[in-house]
Amino acid sequence: MKKKILFSLRSPYREQLEVTGFCFGHGKKSAAIVGAMRGNEVQQMYVCSRMVQELKKLEAKGHIADDCEIMVIPCVNYYSMNIGKRFWTMDNTDINRMFPGYVQGETTQRIADGLFSKIQGYEYGIQLASFYQPGNFLPHVKMMDTGFTAPALMKDFGLEYGIIRRPRPYDTTTLNYNWQIWGTKAFSVYANATDIIDENAADEAVYAILRFLDTQGIISANTPPAYVTKLTDESKTSQIRSEAAGVFKSLISIGKRVERGDVLGIISDPFDGEVVSEIRSTVSGTIYFEYCAPLINSNTVCFKIIK
Amino acid sequence: MTETIASAALAVHENLNIQKRRIQKGEKKTRLSLVTGTHGDELEGQYLAYMVGSFIDQNIDMLDGIVDIYPALNPMGIDSITRGIPMFDLDMNRVFPGSKNGTMAEMLCASIVDDISGSDVCIDVHSSNIFLKEIPQIRMSAPTAQTLLPYAILMNVDFIWIHDAATVLESTLAHTLNTRGTKTLVVEMGVGMRITKEYCRQLFDGVMYLMKELGMWKGEIASVREPIVSEGREVGFVNSDAAGIFVPCANFGDTVKKGDHIGDVVDPLTSEVVEKVKAVCDGLIFTLREYPVVYGGSLLARILQPVSGGEDK
């Protein structure tokens, strides 16, 4: 294992920010794995640290293929992590909306550029992703449909679901989109939690990434049995939104199969406790996202269902 | 008449309401929409909205048409000095056109678009952010310039910046409305969290001039200045390479030569000048950093170059 500083940035008042990569094996740039780009992505960083542990062991056993190099970047924005902020410390911009970056641009554009210049050219790119709302995801893998993709590759992770997303205008400045545009086959792996550590989901994500690297012939690793991944288009999944606001209680858990009309959760008045809304499923399918916070506004996505 | 154009229930005993005020008089149905407050840390538009509304109230018989004022598209943001939509950390100007059946932000954005659509002209007032001060200007993407320029030049701004179209900007209110045929001008002026009375007055004259030209105003109006248009000119960006405290020595609105000393980045701990900041090109400083603390990459100034080969008029 080799530890490299990929990019550093001086701060007026803090120790220098050092974006650090851990490299395993030698030769062809085979896979890059990126963890936290936002300050609340603790689980994403944790999964990467677990990957470093696994790859260290594999490297010691000589289980990384010849002419293959793997790089893991556990955390890009630990500055924000250390002060409890999600986006960039000073101007609140999102590094994952700054790709491919610009070396002469604003601070977060420079960070994006510094990172991207080092993780570009890998054959596979894996990002540990999070969602902007508090909630839990069934571990799954997502790929942006940019026209350069081979969605069937998602099956090699052996997670329950692989989701294809049609990019929206605001996606065009994300890491994944730009990886694809520059010829890296890029995937987002969702490992359930964000600001807490979920060990089981982390296990699943680590095994999924190892399984994927093993299938591509980059490493040889033993992993638990995989799912036969079901591929689906994001537009064919259903979002169930809250029709009222108040105190939210889920009556179901992720991974469960539900029928149309089933009650998935309830919203009650925060003052008098009366039930103000029953959240019912509009389709039959499997719950793969569940909102997870005690209070909820109206029109908030509380469940996502794969039909 | 004020009305709520979009509403969403918040968790505890409160609704988020987006409001507008309609002022209508006379026979004409010509409609001007004055929109602001998408970014909760930008306040210049708040005073402009007040000025326009109160002036029309006092001279209501001069109005022949409809003026819709939307002072706060992101009311919770303004209320809490939050640039984005509080709780989501979401830039509202990346959510348009939204969706009636979408998330809260998408639903609000869709309602806003529906309500403004059909205006003859919409003016979307921004004021930079807390970091940068901007000369009163209108920004438009190259594909919309032909349609928008004839209106923009009436607005009494100093500068019209025609920039390349970027895919990510397709999620803005202005792009959405322009795509749907509602001519929308994006004004940037002043600095975040402050009101610059002088700029509000300048834009106020522009709004009244535009109303006169649209045939909506029968009263006397002040003349307007001729703006510099960016066409055929380059914009030079001055970014900091060091980290520290930026202290400018050039003034906002100055015309500088390439290489001129425009400020310093200093280190308060070591008492050293860590970067001598120089103009990257000749031209007019139309953006200048207001917030002193800088990192490598922080934008310090933007300079508008003279027309290549030609003299500045």
Ligand SMILES: [Zn+2]
């Ligand atoms: Zn703004």
